[in-house]
Amino acid sequence: MTNEFQVVFHNIEQTDAIAGAVQKRIQKLERYCDEIIAGRVVLDSPHNNHHKGKVYSVGLEIHTPFKEVRVNQEQHDNHAHEDLYVAIRDAFNAAERQLKSIDKKHRITPPHKGGSNFSNQAA
Template sequence: MQIPLQVTLKDMPQSEAVESRIREKADKLGRFYDKINSCRVVVESPQRHQHQGKLYSVRIDLTVPGAELVANRAQDEDIYVAIRDAFVAITRQLEDFARRQRGEVKTHTAPGA
């Protein structure tokens, strides 16, 4: 299933390779949940004057019926590692959301009840 995808690269030059990797990862999300409304991915490199090297941060906003899932903690010096980590985080959230929608999550009863 083709997911409506919006890719934004901030503070860095456009890169077809980076956008291609993001599209590839986004398409795989459809395997876990087929009712994704939209996916927005923002990749940025905000540090301009750092001696150790650039850190890339990736934020993913995934809209599904009744919720919006966000992964925004992926940071790494390697842009592809940051993208991978962000998609791992959003995939985990999407899997959990899909389980809750299907009613597969156990609910705990209060002790002594």
Template sequence: MQVPVQVSFHGCDHSDAIQSLILDRIDKIEAKYGRFTHCRVVVELPHKSPTQGKLFHINIDMGVPGSGDIVHHDRGQNPAHEDVHVALRDAFGAVENQLDKVLTKRRDEQRKAVS
């Protein structure tokens, strides 16, 4: 990675364990998909909702060379996101799906250019 990963915690205490989990996940994604120009992750615990418990919101912004930004903004609708680990799993899964689409598009464009 060209610049260090920025991890922020809003509305909840900083957790070294969660930060370590995030950094490990980013390392695995980078090994699979290549380098990134920037990466910001925000773990947020907004005020308690009157209808649901406290749900974690995970926002991820990654810069991919030649493709712009890969962005995931969690809206906090999934009741399973009361567990930060589940919220992180879902957020990084969504980012990987976006990266798969970008790489598939690149491969298709390269195949068309060669033909």
């Protein structure tokens, strides 16, 4: 399915390395879930605390025919998110878990045919 992802950088310098990391995670989601219609990734560094350093936040919106998945990895006290790549990983992992949950709910199981072959076979 053709889908469009918009990647937005707020208060963060856009580099090829960061854009590449985001694109790699988007491609992984697309391989897992072919029902994705569109999405938006917002990378932000809203907090510049001199004592703690920058803490990054990553927001995701993923649109499927069944549901809209939203992830906001804004964890002010999580020192792991002082690394943008860790924040990206955590956000996409959370989105993947939500997509798996949606996939399980909407997976169509084939109906059972009347009777089994064992009951139809007489010894």
